Amino acid sequence: MRIRQIVRAAALEAGLSLVDQTKIITAASELARNTLDHGGGGHASIERLQEGGRRGVRIVFEDTGPGIPDVDAALRPGFTTGRGMGLGLSGARQLSNEFSIATEVGRGTRVTIARWK
Amino acid sequence: MDRIPILKIGAALLVTIQVDLHDSVAMALEEDLSNMIVKAGAKGVLIDISALEIVDSFIGRMLANIAGVARMLDADTVVVGMRPAVAITLVELGLSLPGVKTALNAERGMALIQRRVAESGLEADHAAGEF
Amino acid sequence: MARQPASLNGIVAAHEDEILREWQRVLSLGGTERRLTGREIEAQCRAVLEALKESSGGTEEVSDRLQDLLAEISRNRATQGFGVTETVGFLLSLKRPLVDAIGREHAKAPAIALRETLASTELVDGLALRLMDAFVRNREEIIIRQQQEIAELSTPVVKLWDGILAVPLIGTLDSSRTQVVMENLLQAIVDQSAQMTIIDITGVPTVDTLVAQHLLKTIAAARLMGADCIISGIRPQIAQTMVHLGVELSVVSKATLAEALAHALLKTGRAVVTRRPVVEA
The missing domain is CATH 3.30.750.24 (STAS domain)
Incomplete structure (x- = not known):
């Protein structure tokens, strides 16, 4: 769970408020768990954003696991195939300003989230 | 393996979560608490999370599970000391922990448990008086 | 011997009084500065000319002093509720007096006059853009601050x-x-x-x-x-x-x-x- 510290540092640097920091760290924690549990492990990259006067953090999670057959279902709150509450993907989307997912069955999944100040 | 210590205070069990929980530690805590409730005959479980900077759905589920098990074993679970940012995030996440009682701090939480113990005591006396 | 072909700062130095007078006249004709007193306008014009005298005259190099001055002018005007036209117009109306002064300085050398005119208009345009930038930024800051104030005012606990x-x-x-x-x-x-x-x-x-x-x-x-x-x-x-x-x-x-x-x-x-x-x- 080292990802939390790294995301926290990046969020702090981007000047996010305490609540926004907590939201993006929690979202990252959900996605990291997904990557480990369902994707069989993968990697995350964190990027600091600057656009005009706005600052933010973007995190990309990538795995080469089985992929998600039905993305719409997976995004529904409460949908789960694992041992969680089925709030990982839907929750991460709820907690981010930007959310996108690219997945292919048998190839893997990439989820991108961002939170702006 | 690290285990989180469980303290017994009167009819209550007190757990203070100080660090980011690793998944295995969280699972161990769930099991230890269930055993302790029965062994100690506890009527309440107080979980202090004031040190936690984030609570994700995994920890949320652990808290809900503990509350569920405790209820079946006739004990109340009170989660105390949640930080405002954590509460807002949990609600956005869609996790409002309906089965879990809450209190602002450990003192209030303990009062909640004691009141319940006192009430159940009264009820018992009352029931005895009916005969 | 003829004077060296003076660059912009030289021209401003040599013709400061006429430029200032002419600039104030142009501004008063425009009528956009009614909210400021004549003395305030004169002070602002003077400050800009002072800063111009100091700068080396290139369009790219805007001295720190000029930069600070523009920031101050934009902040003042943004808080007083001036529009973009009024704020930027203030600087753009410096063009004519400047060009006139260049014409007088190089009356006998049209080629130099043309080059200087071009350079001076480029400089003023560049400054006007910077002023506009600063002005818009100031206005945005004001709006954001007001939004926050409204949000907090309307939700007391x-x-x-x-x-x-x-x-x-x-x-x-x-x-x-x-x-x-x-x-x-x-x-x-x-x-x-x-x-x-x-x-x-x-x-x-x-x-x-x-x-x-x-x-x-x-x-x-x-x-x-x-x-x-x-x-x-x-x-x-x-x-x-x-x-x-x-x-x-x-x-x-x-x-x-x-x-x-x-x-x-x-x-x-x-x-x-x-x-x-x-x-x-």
Whole structure:
């Protein structure tokens, strides 16, 4: 769970408020768990954003696991195939300003989230 | 393996979560608490999370599970000391922990448990008086 | 021997008085500066010319002093409610006096005059762009600050009694406002060690499913912090719409703030009683 510290540092640097920091760290924690549990492990990259006067953090999670057959279902709150509450993907989307997912069955999944100040 | 210590205070069990929980530690805590409730005959479980900077759905589920098990074993679970940012995030996440009682701090939480113990005591006396 | 072909700062230095006079005349013709007194305008013009004299004259190199000056002018005008045209027009109207001065300086050398004219207009245009940039940025800052002030003003959290808070909501409850309400309320719960919170929605015009969702989120968050919520002030029409929409707020709800307070007092072990009249001995 080292990802939390790294995301926290990046969020702090981007000047996010305490609540926004907590939201993006929690979202990252959900996605990291997904990557480990369902994707069989993968990697995350964190990027600091600057656009005009706005600052933010973007995190990309990538795995080469089985992929998600039905993305719409997976995004529904409460949908789960694992041992969680089925709030990982839907929750991460709820907690981010930007959310996108690219997945292919048998190839893997990439989820991108961002939170702006 | 690290285990989180469980303290017994009167009819209550007190757990203070100080660090980011690793998944295995969280699972161990769930099991230890269930055993302790029965062994100690506890009527309440107080979980202090004031040190936690984030609570994700995994920890949320652990808290809900503990509350569920405790209820079946006739004990109340009170989660105390949640930080405002954590509460807002949990609600956005869609996790409002309906089965879990809450209190602002450990003192209030303990009062909640004691009141319940006192009430159940009264009820018992009352029931005895009916005969 | 003829003077060296003076660059812009030289020309400004040599013809400062005429340029200043002419600039002020152009500005007064434009009529856009009526909000400033003649003395204020003169001071600003003078400051710009002073800074120009110091700068090396290239379009790229704008001296720190000039930069600071532009920032100050834009800030002043932004807070006084000037428009973009007025603010940028102030600088652009310097062009004509400058070009005139160049014409007089190089009357016998049209080629030089042309080159200098071009350079000076480029410089003024560059400065005008910078001024506009700074002006827009200042205006944006003002707007953001005002938005925050409005959001905070419209969502006060008041203490009614020891451990009892009230949030009188007025106006529409959208998601960004819900965030502010939640943050203020939860912080107040911590600061005041509150056990009860009354959310009064007398001033909320409509409650649709979305607003109800926002209310429920706020209530859920307060509960996670250990504080119970009461909703008060649901007007009859709103109650009807909510029922028709199938919206249910599964919380204690009271018709008025007064009843909610009485309930909260009761829940926290207090009671409101009528005092027996004291009989004078």
